[in-house]
Amino acid sequence: MxxxxxxxxxxxxxxxxxxxxxxxxxxxxxxxxxxxxxxxxxxxxxxSSNASSLATGRTRNVGVVVPFLDRWYFTSVVEGAQAALQRHGFDLTLYNLRGGGRAGVFDHFLHRKRVDAVVAIALELSTGEIQRLLDMNKPIVGVGGPLPGVRTLSIDDIEVGRLATEHLLSLGHRAIGHIGGDPESETDFHVPSYRRTGYQLALEAAGVPIDPALDLNADFTIQGGYAAARRLLSTPVRPSAIFAASDEMAIGAILAARDLGLRLPDELAVIGVDDHPLAAFFGLSTVAQHPAEQGAQAVEILIEELLRTGDEPSAFDTPIEFRLIVRESTARLPSL
Amino acid sequence: MxxxxxxxxxxxxxxxxxxxxxxxxxxxxxxxxxxxxxxxxxxxxxxSSNASSLATGRTRNVGVVVPFLDRWYFTSVVEGAQAALQRHGFDLTLYNLRGGGRAGVFDHFLHRKRVDAVVAIALELSTGEIQRLLDMNKPIVGVGGPLPGVRTLSIDDIEVGRLATEHLLSLGHRAIGHIGGDPESETDFHVPSYRRTGYQLALEAAGVPIDPALDLNADFTIQGGYAAARRLLSTPVRPSAIFAASDEMAIGAILAARDLGLRLPDELAVIGVDDHPLAAFFGLSTVAQHPAEQGAQAVEILIEELLRTGDEPSAFDTPIEFRLIVRESTARLPSL
DNA sequence: CTGAAAGCGCTTACAG
DNA sequence: CTGAAAGCGCTTACAG
Structure with missing residues (x-):
């Protein structure tokens, strides 16, 4: 040594x-x-980073907190953040809330002065949690939803739901089913709820009555989307289109349609959200978000904040871009 | 503060x-x-972890190095390791080699004395890298393959390939195709190569000639498996069974079979490796490995090693369990 | 442009 | 059982 x-x-x-x-x-x-x-x-x-950190009060290490890791969105945000941090010579310490002990993570792990800043992904921090973090003078950036008093990057999930639904409406669809998230898969930001709200607002605006029978829940997985779609497609009032709140659920819907012998997009149109790596393979139309870039962007903000010593931390929300990608899974409703 | x-x-x-x-x-x-x-x-x-670490020489932080994160196997190992570390009050600092700069990671990041130990996942460390790590007196556990002079947990991929292939052979299949990994998706441990070797050994042992036309490469994704399977199933000597080196490629093969109108398992049997969360959904027979447990086990070994001060680090390989799971995608070859 | 020295916030023999 | 003090390995005013 x-x-x-x-x-x-x-x-x-x-x-x-x-x-x-x-x-x-x-x-x-x-x-x-x-x-x-x-x-x-x-x-x-x-x-020695310890000696250096002790002397300077800076660790060159950022804590990244996720609710879990095994969903494409989270993995991608983490990879994006990691790459950006590495470019700046920072390390990334990963906190996974699923491991249990959210309290432990916030009360203990993050307070050891091991990190200069934290990125919270899809986490609705409580006022107390935010306060403790701010008390420690550590910049925080939240990704995935607005947070009072914190700098955030977030997608407007109502608009995402509206955009997807309007796309289907514009193609002439009226009987539009929805597969949203079940309560267990709600992240802190109620992403599924917001997307559902957007769906409903779009329908209302188009004068299409909302039919609760066409609105089901699933768990954000292909399996869950498949099961929900089978139910949706077995009702007497079979929808001509489905908006799923994630690409994985949308892919499940596509597989269900295939099993039922329905041809896409003529007999069923499907749209998802994410632009998951499998979306193109399944010809799935979707509203793309770009999680890796979200992670990278969060890091850039953080680094900037760390350099801007002294000032008050910024605390506003930056909307994240999203964009409709039309592939083969959606088309104009065939005139009967 | x-x-x-x-x-x-x-x-x-x-x-x-x-x-x-x-x-x-x-x-x-x-x-x-x-x-x-x-x-x-x-x-x-x-x-303060910095002050404490400086005084004790212990950081209660473990570095986990992955080649990339966005494959189910790696995410799962990391989650398993994370949970185990958290139980022991350790933090996890994540190094992703995809971010670029493998040299940077080993020469710099890991040497800052920020970690007590390292878990290297599916990484074939060079003698130099191993030596530097050992010089620092940091226990290392490798997961995913044997490493000279290092404690490792690894799966015998030749046996995995053999087991999968023997399962198909035992069902009467003789024309058995293989979808292995292409050079780009080879991890350091040449996992795909070893699985292919097991496939070939099983065929040889059964007296089945090896047909290179039945052996294709893909990139470990569903898309890649799909494309390879389409080619495999369009040959004049269409195989009656396919062994894919990962569940995702196997799922691609199942989708290809469906598109070609082939019924599983009678017209095509498929087996994969992993027991991916989607395997059960697709009724896919597979050789299960348990990555989350591999991560957790690696951590337990590390913690033990950290407590056992003074001794020489252990440096042997512990074989990881794997197990055949038979589902609906494989069945006895129908007698013609 | 460079060095001596104090200090960062703990831990741990050592002495009592 | 407990405290005074040295030390962990750096960084940074301060003085020159």
Whole structure:
């Protein structure tokens, strides 16, 4: 374990100078700098992050908190954030709330001063949780929904639901089914509820009565979407189109339609949300969100916030882009 | 930012005593202990991990290195490891090699003394990488393949391939196709190659000639499996069964069979590897591995190793369990 | 441009 | 059972 001392000795300077060279702060004569850099390289010296963090109060580490990891959206946000952090020389410490103990994570793990900042993904932090984080002077960025008093990046899920539904309406569909999220799969931000609201608003605006029989819940998986779609497609008033609140559920619906011998898009149109990697494969029309970019964007905001020392943290919401992608799963309702 | 000093003052003791109470090391009179605990609770004090780590040389943080995150296997291992670490009060710092800069990760990130130990998932570390890690006295556990000089948990992919193929052989199949991994999706451990070897060994043992036309590559995704299966099923010598090196590719094969109007399992039997969450939904027979448990097991080994101070690190391979699960996608070859 | 020294917030022999 | 003090390995005013 080479320490800064050995480097200093080898380069014939003080540890202070080594530190200056390594951090880039302060002035060092070019010749000195080179001697130090040589010594560092020869010894393979790497600064101890603990000692450095203790002295500076900065860890160059960001905590990323997710409710769970095994959904495409979360994995993608984390990968995007990770790549961005790495570019900036930051580490990423991952907190997964599913492991149990949300309280533990917030009261303990995050307070150890191991992180400079936190990215909270699809998490509705309580006032207390936010307050504790802010008290510690740690920038927070929330991804996935607005958070009072916190800088956030969020998608307008009502508009997402409306956009998807309006697409179906514009194609002439009137009997439009919906597969939303069940209560268990609600994230903190009630994403499914908002998408459902958008669906209902679009129908209302088009003068289409809302039929509760056409609105079912599932668990955001292909399996769940399949089961819901089978029920939806077995009713006497079979819908001509389905809007599913996620691509995976939409894919389940496509598989259900196939099993029932229904041809897409003529006998059933389907649209999802996400632009999941499988969406193109299934020819699925969807409202694309770009989770990896959301993660990267959250990190950029955080880094900026960390550099802007002193100021009050910003606390507004930045809307995330989304975009309709039309593929083969949706088409104009065939005139009968 | 309450420090240990404030706690000590409030409890009317020295910081040494507070430290003893918090760490559980050393003896403290019960009454004193209670006073300290009360002060800690009242102030919401949490030990600074940097200061503590600097003083003890222990970080209570484990680095987990993955080649990428967006495959079910990796996500599951990470979730399993995370949950186990959290139970032990450890944090998890995630390093993703896809972000670029494998060198950076090993030469720099891991050397900052930010982690006590590392879990390397499906990574074939070079001798140099291993040496540097061992030089730092950090236990390493590799998951997914054997690593010279390192404690590992690994699955015998040759046996996995053999088991899957033997299952098909035992059902009377002789024209057995294979969908393996293409070079790009080879992890460091050449998992696909080994599974292919097992496939070939099983065929040879059964006296079935190996037909290269029945052996294709794909990229471990549903899409890739679909494309490969379509080619496989369009040959004059259409196989009666397919062994795919992952469930996702196997699912692609099932979808391809459906599109071609082939009924499973009578007109085509399919088996995969993983026991992916979608396997049951598709009625897919498979060789199950249990990635979340692999992650958890790796952590348990690491923690044990961290407690066993002084000793030489252990450096052997523990085979990971796998198991044949028969579902509806495989059945006895119908006698013609 | 550079060094001596204090300090970051803990832990742990050591002494009592 | 408990406290005073040294030390973990850096960084950074301060002085020169």
């Amino acid at each position: 080479t320490g800064i001392h050995e480097v200093a000795t080898r380069a014939g300077v003080s540890t202070a100078t080594v530190s200056r060279v390594l951090s880039g702060r302060g002035t060092v004569a070019p010749a000195t700098r080179e001697r130090v850099q040589l010594a560092v390289a020869e010894l393979g010296y790497v600064v | 309450t420090g240990i000093h404030e706690v000590a003052t409030r409890a009317g003791v020295s910081t040494a005593t507070v430290s003893r109470v918090l760490s559980g090391r050393g003896t403290v009179a019960p009454a004193t202990r209670e006073r300290v605990q009360l002060a800690v609770a009242e102030l919401g004090y949490v030990v």
